[in-house]
Amino acid sequence: MVNHADLSEKFNVDEPRVNWHDETLWWVRQKRDRAAKQIPEWEELRSVASSIKDNVLSNLSEYLAEFEKNAKQNGVHVHWAADADEHNQIVLEIIQSHGIKSIVKSKSMLTEECHLNPFLIKNNIEVVDTDLGERIVQLAEEPPSHIVLPCIHWKKEEIGDLFHKHLGTPAGNADPIFLTRAARAHLRKYFLSAKLAMTGVNFAIASTGEFVVCTNEGNADMGAHLADVHIACMGLEKIIPERKHLGVFLRLLARSATGQPITSYSSHFRKPAEGQEMHIVIVDNGRSRQLGRLDFRNSLKCIRCAACFNTCPVYRRSGGHSYHTAIAGPIGSILAPNLDMRNYADLPFASTLCGSCSNVCPVKIDIHQQLYKWRQVLVEEGYVTKEKSVAMKTMSSVLSNPSKYRLAGRLGRWILRNAPFLAKNRWNLWFKHREMPEAPKNSFREWYLENKVNKK
Amino acid sequence: MIAGLFVPCYIDQFYPEVAINTLQLLEKLGCQVKFPMNQTCCGQPMANSGFAHLAKKCDDLFIENFAGLDYIVCPSGSCTLHIKEHLHSKTDEATATNLRKVVYELTEFLTDVLKIGHLPAEFNHKVSLHQSCHGLRGLMLSQMSELMASPFSKPTQLLKMVKGIELVDLDRPDECCGFGGTFCVTEEAVSVKMGKDRVMDHLHHHTEVITGVDMSCLMHMEGILKRMKSPVKVKHIAEILNHQY
Numbered sequence: 001m002v003n004h005a006d007l008s009e010k011f012n013v014d015e016p017r018v019n020w021h022d023e024t025l026w027w028v029r030q031k032r033d034r035a036a037k038q039i040p041e042w043e044e045l046r047s048v049a050s051s052i053k054d055n056v057l058s059n060l061s062e063y064l065a066e067f068e069k070n071a072k073q074n075g076v077h078v079h080w081a082a083d084a085d086e087h088n089q090i091v092l093e094i095i096q097s098h099g100i101k102s103i104v105k106s107k108s109m110l111t112e113e114c115h116l117n118p119f120l121i122k123n124n125i126e127v128v129d130t131d132l133g134e135r136i137v138q139l140a141e142e143p144p145s146h147i148v149l150p151c152i153h154w155k156k157e158e159i160g161d162l163f164h165k166h167l168g169t170p171a172g173n174a175d176p177i178f179l180t181r182a183a184r185a186h187l188r189k190y191f192l193s194a195k196l197a198m199t200g201v202n203f204a205i206a207s208t209g210e211f212v213v214c215t216n217e218g219n220a221d222m223g224a225h226l227a228d229v230h231i232a233c234m235g236l237e238k239i240i241p242e243r244k245h246l247g248v249f250l251r252l253l254a255r256s257a258t259g260q261p262i263t264s265y266s267s268h269f270r271k272p273a274e275g276q277e278m279h280i281v282i283v284d285n286g287r288s289r290q291l292g293r294l295d296f297r298n299s300l301k302c303i304r305c306a307a308c309f310n311t312c313p314v315y316r317r318s319g320g321h322s323y324h325t326a327i328a329g330p331i332g333s334i335l336a337p338n339l340d341m342r343n344y345a346d347l348p349f350a351s352t353l354c355g356s357c358s359n360v361c362p363v364k365i366d367i368h369q370q371l372y373k374w375r376q377v378l379v380e381e382g383y384v385t386k387e388k389s390v391a392m393k394t395m396s397s398v399l400s401n402p403s404k405y406r407l408a409g410r411l412g413r414w415i416l417r418n419a420p421f422l423a424k425n426r427w428n429l430w431f432k433h434r435e436m437p438e439a440p441k442n443s444f445r446e447w448y449l450e451n452k453v454n455k456k
Numbered sequence: 457m458i459a460g461l462f463v464p465c466y467i468d469q470f471y472p473e474v475a476i477n478t479l480q481l482l483e484k485l486g487c488q489v490k491f492p493m494n495q496t497c498c499g500q501p502m503a504n505s506g507f508a509h510l511a512k513k514c515d516d517l518f519i520e521n522f523a524g525l526d527y528i529v530c531p532s533g534s535c536t537l538h539i540k541e542h543l544h545s546k547t548d549e550a551t552a553t554n555l556r557k558v559v560y561e562l563t564e565f566l567t568d569v570l571k572i573g574h575l576p577a578e579f580n581h582k583v584s585l586h587q588s589c590h591g592l593r594g595l596m597l598s599q600m601s602e603l604m605a606s607p608f609s610k611p612t613q614l615l616k617m618v619k620g621i622e623l624v625d626l627d628r629p630d631e632c633c634g635f636g637g638t639f640c641v642t643e644e645a646v647s648v649k650m651g652k653d654r655v656m657d658h659l660h661h662h663t664e665v666i667t668g669v670d671m672s673c674l675m676h677m678e679g680i681l682k683r684m685k686s687p688v689k690v691k692h693i694a695e696i697l698n699h700q701y
């Protein structure tokens with residue numbers, strides 16, 4: 001089974017690349033800081049957003065029913081999917097019912113979560129991702145490594161080579177503007193010929209049945225407007241009560257994500273244009289289970305800005321693929337165990353619990369506290385190795401017993417002073433890249449006894 | 457007022473001079489200090505690894521050692537935070553609740569309880585401060601760079617009272633060093649890389665001594681500095697605040 005520590009170790013073999021990855025994402029974090037600083041009421045805005053989401057999570061079933069009713073009145077087809085399989089099946093049926101063989105899709109992390117692309121391809125449907133970053137990773141046959149910046153782990157020279165291979169651009173040309181134009185021309189023919197377009201949903205407004213899709217490239221709009229059929233897929237937590245709440249989230253989303261005041265396009269979809277067809281697929285896929293977990297329910301407040309990725313000192317140095325799940329980073333590490341505890345038991349441990357993620361979160365999810373709580377749940381449910389359990393039991397029996405603790409301390413210090421090879425060897429992971437601390441002859445307690453207690 | 461001295465296990469065993477300096481500093485500032493002799497560990501290594509249920513005996517032992525004291529002072533933000541957030545008792549929750557309230561990390565005890573305005577300390581070196589995460593974001597010893605709020609820093613406020621000290625700023629003032637408890641071995645590669653990057657930020661600014669409120673972070677960075685054969689030293693903040701020539 002893959003795990004974060006091993007995948008990170010591989011990522012760290014190329015140290016200059018890790019530096020580049022770290023600095024690139026740190027630069028995004030700094031852009032976020034500068035953008036947030038422009039808003040005097042930034043911290044208040046976070047609190048308000050968090051409260052709106054509290055209300056949503058407490059009244060989710062009512063808001064969803066209201067949204068469905070209003071969307072249907074607007075002439076939109078509403079589908080409900082209990083899990084990823086149902087979601088994929090619904091999408092496939094809509095596509096097949098129109099006899100369509102090729103579709104375009106703008107960015108949707110939900111479809112990544114549901115592994116829609118491989119499912120459609122298996123069913124002989126061609127899927128073209130139209131977000132530039134997503135198209136790049138799609139051509140490279142990789143999953144995105146970041147939910148906002150899917151190909152942030154790719155260098156422009158590598159993209160030049162990839163485009164040379166797939167789009168026929170001149171070899172060695174790595175000019176970003178040139179490559180973007182090439183991608184634009186390449187995607188244009190798919191936009192013009194696609195009969196069906198898929199998009200994600202950033203916000204769904206209960207009181208009107210509308211939904212909002214935020215992009216910087218306008219690719220969601222291009223797809224949805226040109227195609228006969230538009231399918232929008234949303235996780236059931238994307239609901240907000242009313243239009244007036246949208247401003248709070250739009251002000252937070254792009255600033256938190258990339259440091260922009262707002263995404264270039266915040267497109268409102270209400271009803272299908274004449275002659276067109278519009279579908280919304282509302283997906284649960286474990287979300288109602290997470291809603292029932294008191295300690296973890298507010299992870300459903302997430303608006304997928306990825307600010308927690310960019311600030312995470314671990315993510316920046318381990319890369320998105322080390323999380324081996326569609327949504328990486330700190331937020332992914334608290335969402336993934338809900339989907340599959342066994343496969344993702346490593347992720348809540350892929351953190352130092354530094355707490356930076358919780359501080360940047362625009363909806364104030366207590367991410368690092370949830371990482372700590374997931375660790376307890378995973379141990380309780382038996383998803384840790386036997387070796388670790390035994391080590392922890394031994395450690396606990398020593399640390400909770402004063403005489404055993406003192407004896408172990410004396411022994412440890414004696415070894416470091418007199419037989420250092422027992423500690424300084426290749427089996428000691430600390431020692432691989434770090435020196436051991438120098439062991440003093442006496443502990444503080446021994447000093448205290450000698451200098452304070454016995455002198456009195 | 458009696459202050460109980462809570463010495464983290466790894467300081468007791470590997471960095472006794474940190475506890476000695478803490479004790480001397482508190483006494484110098486007029487505190488009556490009691491060191492409960494049967495203390496061991498706060499239980500954080502187990503709890504952060506997901507084994508909080510195995511830390512219960514440590515909780516009981518902690519309560520046994522520190523019950524009844526006016527204040528508990530600890531030269532570690534991380535261990536202080538663990539007690540503040542997780543100390544509970546099956547038999548005597550009232551005492552546990554009180555202990556959670558009276559436990560202080562050393563620098564916040566000096567600025568918030570003793571409210572000291574000056575220190576008889578001198579340290580003629582270039583010093584840079586590593587903001588340990590649990591002290592920073594857990595105990596809020598300083599303002600956090602992620603938040604849009606006025607800056608302050610309790611450790612810096614104290615360091616500025618030291619004669620002769622030259623404080624050096626960093627490019628990333630509060631990024632994690634990657635120690636992270638058992639993370640330092642379970643995620644060895646990332647832990648070391650984070651530590652190297654933190655250390656390099658300090659070195660780029662020509663520091664002579666890296667200080668902080670948590671010896672665990674400093675131990676991790678010291679291990680990396682020594683492997684690099686760097687002459688730069690680490691010193692716990694108590695060693696600087698108590699330093700006189």
